[in-house]
Amino acid sequence: MLACHVRNCTKDNFPLAFADVELVVKPAEENLDFLRRFLPKLDWRALVDTARSLGDTALPDDMPATWTDEQLQALHHVLLEIHVEEGKMICRGCGHVYPIQNGIPNMLLAEHEISR
Amino acid sequence: MPLYFLRVSLEHLSFRIPELLSIAKLFEFELKILSTDIYRGVIVIEVDKDEYVERILDRGVLVISVSKLYAEATNYEDLHAQLKEKRELFEPDLDACFKITLECVNNRPLDKRYRQVVEDFSWTELRGKIDLKNPDIEFVVLEDYDHVTLHTRQARLDRDGKFQKVYFGKRMGFSRARPVINVQDIKQRAFYGNTSMEAEMGLLLAGQALLIYDPFVGTGSLLYAVAHWGASVIGSDIDARQFRGKQKGKDVTPGIFRAAAAYGYDQRFLDVVAFDVTHGPWRRGGFLDAIVTDPPYGVRAGAKRLGKSTTRKRNTLRDEPYQFDDGTFAHERPGYLPPSKPYELVDLTLDLVQLSRYLLVPGGRLVFFLPTVNDDFEHVDVPVVEGMREVKHEDGSLQDFGKWGRRLITMEKTATDDGPMPTFGDHSELTEERLPGHHQFNKRYLEGFKPREGGEGSEETSEAEEQAPAEEMAQLKV
Numbered sequence: 209m210l211a212c213h214v215r216n217c218t219k220d221n222f223p224l225a226f227a228d229v230e231l232v233v234k235p236a237e238e239n240l241d242f243l244r245r246f247l248p249k250l251d252w253r254a255l256v257d258t259a260r261s262l263g264d265t266a267l268p269d270d271m272p273a274t275w276t277d278e279q280l281q282a283l284h285h286v287l288l289e290i291h292v293e294e295g296k297m298i299c300r301g302c303g304h305v306y307p308i309q310n311g312i313p314n315m316l317l318a319e320h321e322i323s324r
Numbered sequence: 325m326p327l328y329f330l331r332v333s334l335e336h337l338s339f340r341i342p343e344l345l346s347i348a349k350l351f352e353f354e355l356k357i358l359s360t361d362i363y364r365g366v367i368v369i370e371v372d373k374d375e376y377v378e379r380i381l382d383r384g385v386l387v388i389s390v391s392k393l394y395a396e397a398t399n400y401e402d403l404h405a406q407l408k409e410k411r412e413l414f415e416p417d418l419d420a421c422f423k424i425t426l427e428c429v430n431n432r433p434l435d436k437r438y439r440q441v442v443e444d445f446s447w448t449e450l451r452g453k454i455d456l457k458n459p460d461i462e463f464v465v466l467e468d469y470d471h472v473t474l475h476t477r478q479a480r481l482d483r484d485g486k487f488q489k490v491y492f493g494k495r496m497g498f499s500r501a502r503p504v505i506n507v508q509d510i511k512q513r514a515f516y517g518n519t520s521m522e523a524e525m526g527l528l529l530a531g532q533a534l535l536i537y538d539p540f541v542g543t544g545s546l547l548y549a550v551a552h553w554g555a556s557v558i559g560s561d562i563d564a565r566q567f568r569g570k571q572k573g574k575d576v577t578p579g580i581f582r583a584a585a586a587y588g589y590d591q592r593f594l595d596v597v598a599f600d601v602t603h604g605p606w607r608r609g610g611f612l613d614a615i616v617t618d619p620p621y622g623v624r625a626g627a628k629r630l631g632k633s634t635t636r637k638r639n640t641l642r643d644e645p646y647q648f649d650d651g652t653f654a655h656e657r658p659g660y661l662p663p664s665k666p667y668e669l670v671d672l673t674l675d676l677v678q679l680s681r682y683l684l685v686p687g688g689r690l691v692f693f694l695p696t697v698n699d700d701f702e703h704v705d706v707p708v709v710e711g712m713r714e715v716k717h718e719d720g721s722l723q724d725f726g727k728w729g730r731r732l733i734t735m736e737k738t739a740t741d742d743g744p745m746p747t748f749g750d751h752s753e754l755t756e757e758r759l760p761g762h763h764q765f766n767k768r769y770l771e772g773f774k775p776r777e778g779g780e781g782s783e784e785t786s787e788a789e790e791q792a793p794a795e796e797m798a799q800l801k802v
Contacts (some may be wrong), residue, residue: 222607237591242534242556249611288556288594305656310578312564315599318655319662320642322603322630 223254224306226261229295232311236288240280243287247271259286327358327393328377329491330367331427331466333386333502337363338721339732340386344369351379365429366468366491368393377496383553385501391464391493400444403490408447417494420452423459425495430469434484441465462495504552536614537683539601539676542566544580546616551589555613562628562664564598600630601679602667602748609682609742614689619672621695621765627672629748633665669695669762671751674707677735678746681711684737689715693723693730694762697773701731701761711739727773728765 252271259267266282275283297306297313304321307314332340341362348355348371356370371377377390394413397403407413424442426433433441445463452461467487474480536550541559543566551557559580561567569579577585584590599605620627632639641663646654654660673694680690690712696705706714712735721732755763759776768774 235591236594237556239534239556245534246611249608251607310568310576311581311595312568312578313595313597314564315597315605316562316662317600317603317630318645318660320645320655322641322662 223258224297224299226292227296227298229262230293231262232291232293233289234291238284240277243280243284262290264290325370325372327368327370328390329393329466329493330369330390331388332365332367333388334365336386336723342721343384343386344380347380347383364468366466374496381497381499383501384499385505387499388502389498390496392496393491393493396489396491398489400490403492407492414448414450417461418451420461421455421459422450422452422461422463423454423456424463424465426465428467428469430471431467431484437485464493464495466491534613536616537612538617539615540617540619541596544583546618548584548587548589550616551592556592556594558594559596560599562600567596602629602675606683610685612683612688613685615680615684616691618693619676621669627667627669628664629667630662631665632663669765670755670760674751675746675748677707677709677712681709681737681739682742682745686737686740688737690735692733694733695728695730695765696761697768698727698729705760705762706733711737711743713738728769
């Protein structure tokens with residue numbers, strides 16, 4: 209859901225690419241109704257590509273028109289359970305590096321990147 | 325419809341009715357408040373079924389206990405007379421194991437009188453076994469006294485029995501939500517900060533939403549409460565130290581997750597991210613069910629946003645990254661913190677409402693605290709944004725601290741689109757006509773809330789005087 213928001217960075221600023229990641233799987237409460245409602249908000253292409261870059265290939269190429277519970281569980285795993293504990297998120301547009309430490313991404317901008 | 329009387333908390337008076345109404349709305353039942361004076365310790369309500377009372381007991385943080393109302397009166401003769409006419413009320417419980425409890429609001433009954441009050445009910449001919457520890461049925465006599473301060477023992481003894489009203493009924497149960505206040509007590513939390521919010525308030529704000537966001541998460545106090553009712557939560561803050569905690573290094577669980585785990589809510593804490601709301605990375609809006617927040621007032625923990633403060637020597641932002649002599653860039657060093665400037669509360673509240681209009685789903689809710697100077701507050705101070713509607717009961721809810729108070733503002737998104745991302749620009753036009761009660765709140769807090777005329781008024785006139793000669797000069801030139 210996060211895009212690069214550096215000043216004047218408007219092209220290719222989503223999705224952010226992961227690099228040097230350490231993954232942790234933390235179980236999360238399953239709430240399939242919540243996921244169903246969340247579906248239209250997703251950018252499917254970006255999600256699948258990102259999941260694959262992290263080594264999870266359970267999601268199909270195209271967004272299924274009707275969802276089986278199994279597919280929803282795979283989505284639940286990708287969206288809510290895979291945590292990037294350490295690593296970086298890099299903007300494809302401007303190259304800004306957002307570090308992730310202890311599972312907390314730091315999306316603060318540097319001085320010269322703040323929009324006026 | 326059957327009547328019930330609620331014994332309610334004597335704290336947070338103006339929050340109690342809105343809480344009951346919101347529970348009724350959440351579980352979709354009709355609730356009527358019959359008490360005329362809603363600031364007493366007892367509230368009489370009307371609902372359709374006992375089942376709805378259970379919902380109130382599940383969720384009512386400010387409710388202590390609920391009983392079915394049999395009779396109410398201003399003295400015992402009247403009470404007994406009324407009850408004798410409704411003897412059929414006791415029919416079903418005649419053989420049940422029971423006890424009779426005397427409770428008082430704002431008073432402690434004398435033991436002798438307690439016994440007398442209970443024995444006066446002997447005419448009911450309840451045949452069941454009396455069990456004071458585990459009765460099946462508990463009858464409640466509730467005396468409601470005025471709140472007065474009495475300094476002598478004799479005065480307290482004399483007042484005993486001189487209540488305003490007495491209620492009699494059958495206990496439905498005690499609130500199951502209220503003990504959560506103690507569970508979430510800040511002092512027992514695995515991780516907390518110096519401005520953590522009290523648990524009681526946090527629990528009050530929590531609604532029924534599935535995905536809730538706090539843009540000023542701090543140490544996460546509000547999110548624990550919200551997560552308690554089952555929502556998934558995300559949070560953000562400009563200052564990551566607040567939720568990371570003191571410990572540093574790899575394999576350290578950030579404080580906010582540690583505390584969440586201690587409560588067993590860690591599965592509901594989806595993410596916490598460090599960023600400034602006014603320079604946020606949201607790709608799209610319209611996906612949050614609720615935004616719940618206690619924004620920074622700027623008194624203890626200062627409210628900050630990215631930018632350069634005007635008081636700094638170099639008060640414009642650099643266009644190029646700063647490079648040290650050794651060729652490294654400042655912003656690439658570990659521990660780099662971008663410059664920040666104070667965030668005026670007037671700007672912040674309007675930004676918050678505009679951001680909510682963008683991020684919430686239609687019908688989603690924004691709940692936040694607005695600290696204001698009580699004398700200066702007028703309802704127009706609450707920011708108005710197209711597409712957001714304020715939800716309130718009568719004068720709204722206020723946690724009163726004397727000269728200042730924090731007001732709980734609830735808003736609902738009525739717009740069906742998300743609109744553009746707000747620009748978080750300058751809102752100085754808001755303060756032109758009239759200064760809102762929360763303008764420069766931190767400064768006025770530190771000044772002890774002196775009335776405005778003296779301090780800022782004189783500044784304004786001096787500014788006006790300065791401008792006036794300039795205008796005269798201009799006219800002269802013409």
